[in-house]
Amino acid sequence: MYLILFGAPGAGKGTQAKIISQKYGFEHISTGDILRESVKKGTPLGKKAHEIMSSGQLVPDDIMIGIIKEKLSEPQLRDGFILDGFPRTVSQAEALDRLFGELQFGVGAILVFQVDEEELVNRLARRRACRECNNIFSNDVINNLTECPKCGAKYSFYQRPDDDESVIRRRLKIFIDTTLPVVNYYKDLKDLHRINGLRPIEEVTEQIFGIVEELKSRG
Numbered sequence: 001m002y003l004i005l006f007g008a009p010g011a012g013k014g015t016q017a018k019i020i021s022q023k024y025g026f027e028h029i030s031t032g033d034i035l036r037e038s039v040k041k042g043t044p045l046g047k048k049a050h051e052i053m054s055s056g057q058l059v060p061d062d063i064m065i066g067i068i069k070e071k072l073s074e075p076q077l078r079d080g081f082i083l084d085g086f087p088r089t090v091s092q093a094e095a096l097d098r099l100f101g102e103l104q105f106g107v108g109a110i111l112v113f114q115v116d117e118e119e120l121v122n123r124l125a126r127r128r129a130c131r132e133c134n135n136i137f138s139n140d141v142i143n144n145l146t147e148c149p150k151c152g153a154k155y156s157f158y159q160r161p162d163d164d165e166s167v168i169r170r171r172l173k174i175f176i177d178t179t180l181p182v183v184n185y186y187k188d189l190k191d192l193h194r195i196n197g198l199r200p201i202e203e204v205t206e207q208i209f210g211i212v213e214e215l216k217s218r219g
């Protein structure tokens, strides 16, 4: 079984991926990680990818697909895996489909973590981080406090540059622009589920477990 995850910034994709892989023992495959891994191991494809990246170019699809194929051929992945960070384009999605056919992977689903833009901007704009312990708090909680409730540091709160409104809006726009064509491609081909990432974590988890259980019952 496989799950392919797409996630808007702030939609909790990473958190849920961790929970799913703990519960079901699915390996969480981030394409960034396996790319680095094959470069480090110095596999033929890893060497090629390294050369290309060193010259400042993006790793082309055929090499990336080759690296993913090496990874997905590992026997423990037959039980289930979560693919994260790929595909990013429709042609990558088509190549991945061919690969899944070749490797005879069974059932799977696409999970698209979405957020309401205004709600996300509101939520992140209220976040403050502690410079000392890096914990994140809502401004509603630490308002008027001079000391960090976790580590006791004084006047240590700040707003992370990532949480700035214009940064959030730009990242969301990039996500929507790049992901939408791929999501549209999958819509008619695969079991695609939209997940509202701003709901409480447990509710989101429950929805996803429901999807996985349903897939399992289909074999």
Ligand SMILES: [Zn+2]
Residues within 6 Å of the ligand: 130, 131, 132, 133, 134, 135, 148, 149, 150, 151, 152, 153, 156
């Ligand atoms: Zn602190």
